[in-house]
Amino acid sequence: MSYRPLADEIRPTCLDEVVGQKHILGEGGLLRRIIESGNIPNLVFYGPSGTGKTTVANIIARQSGRTLRRINATTGSLSDVKDVIGEVGTMMAPNGILLYLDEIQYFNKKQQQSLLEVIESGDVTLIASTTENPYFYVYNAVLSRSTVFEFKSVTAEDILPAVDRGISLMEARLGEKALCGEGVREQIAGACGGDVRKAMNAVELLLNSGRREKGNILVTLEDARAVAQRSAMRYDREGDDHYDIVSALQKSVRGSDPDAALHYLARLLEAGDLMSACRRMMVMACEDVGLAYPQIIPIVKACIDAANMLGLPEAAIPLGDAVILMATAPKSNSGCEGIFAAMADLKAGRTGDIPRHLQNVHADSAGMEREQGYLYPHAFPGHYVKQQYLPDKLVGVQYYRYGENKTEQAAKRYWDEIKGE
Incomplete structure (x- = not known):
């Protein structure tokens, strides 16, 4: 029997098993009602990885009886789309085709335009997924013919039952009982950054590598922390997360909330993005504090110089000082x-x-x-x-x-x- 990752084995088969997304899949949720009606329109799923976009597409295909075809836009091409279209009306897809186009932002305008004819005719139902903002990355003609649903990061509380299910499945697979130390389950659920797949990968790794003692698998909190380190961070220097964190940092300073400002600074530094933190802090000093406290500019510059001299992790100290000083300083954007x-x-x-x-x-x-x-x-x-x-x-x-x-x-x-x- 070939190896099957735990994240695939635990994948939900019905809407009630999907982790999180209660705002669209809970009782009375719009997407849930659409799926249960059986009249599936073209859809765009937008949100972080590991939040259930692919899982929900699989459930839709299963419940609607349609043939599911999947193309990943990072490696797919126009010929792949044509191959799918070629199955329309054949024995291979008697009830129609549901095309799941993963990471649609990697298809260029011409490639996305190729989808228009088939999705307008109804021969193919498109479900496109993206981790980026679809209003920036999806061709407008495709977007106007689709309904957009946002998938949000899952909370630790939502993920905890999935962690328990994963542990049970691993126990059955290994034929041994898992003895988890205090806080292990919570550590896995909290440190996966809202990504169920990461949580399942952590469970699988911990139980496969756990120390054996009298037929039991010992899973310690120390091991859980080691496996999950930095996994809570969702960060891509070229993606929406980068711009969202930088924006939240500046708006927190502008709004004079030092606690929130420290939180977002910590997220940048934990991701190792010292350069973005320093650049944005210089902007804040000039734009948001400005002439209300003009000495802030050389002070922040000195803190940034110190941070670059020290490097991470010690760079966090002078940058933390600077963020607190800016957040608690009087504000003026008159110069800006x-x-x-x-x-x-x-x-x-x-x-x-x-x-x-x-x-x-x-x-x-x-x-x-x-x-x-x-x-x-x-x-x-x-x-x-x-x-x-x-x-x-x-x-x-x-x-x-x-x-x-x-x-x-x-x-x-x-x-x-x-x-x-």
Whole structure:
């Protein structure tokens, strides 16, 4: 008998056995009602790996009586799609074909377009799955003819019964009783990052390699931790998870929540992505704290320099300090809004000649400044004199508006007094 991975052996055969996804597969859930009706539309399943997308496709094929054909877009081609289409109306697919296209984001536009004719005619029902956002990666014509369902990461609480089932199946397979130390089951369920497949792989590895004693398999918490290390991390530097974590980090700092900020920083660092953490923190210092606490910029830069000097894991210490400081600092995006407003004007063509008295003079030493009419501010009281600086077409435009924090308001009071405003 050939080897069969535990993750395949434990795969659910009915909707009630699917782990998690209660929002779409629970009693009254929309996807559950669609499946039970037997009228299956074209579907797009979107979510992390190991959350049941392939399992649900298999259940749909089984319950609808349709022939299931599977193509993985990472290795598939147009000829594979044509082969599937060629089975329509034959004895090989008497009740129609359900095409499960895994990782559809790897099909280019032309390949995805090839699906349109058959899914519109109803000869083939398409279930496409993707770990990326389908609204970015699935061709719009395919998307508009499909119903999208999001599969969410599974909680440790949801996975625990599957861990117990996996242990029971392994005991039957090995003919031995598993003696799991305290916390082992919870460690496996919690450390798999919402991926049932990872949890089953951990169970299989632990029981196959566990120490034997008097006909029992000893599974220790230490072993469980070793097997599951870092498996809780869902992270792809080119995928949605990367951008979601970086976005959550900045929004947590902007929202002045140091605990959430530390959590997302830890996720970046645990994945070994020191570069993204440092780059994003520099952005936050300038964009979100900015002029409310301008000293934050050199402080964060110093922390980043220290982190890069130390390397991981010690880099977490100065970066943690910097994140907490930014999250608890006063906030201002006035500088950010100001420069973006100025850039927007330039892109819209709102510009003009630089006033003559501001232009560069190559013979400054000859006293050409006076001929330009430039007024030297340092020669006036308060180091200020009123004169035009913007081009004629932009006179009166205001890009920067003082923030309401005490630092910028203090600057405003100072200049209001100097300028007599």
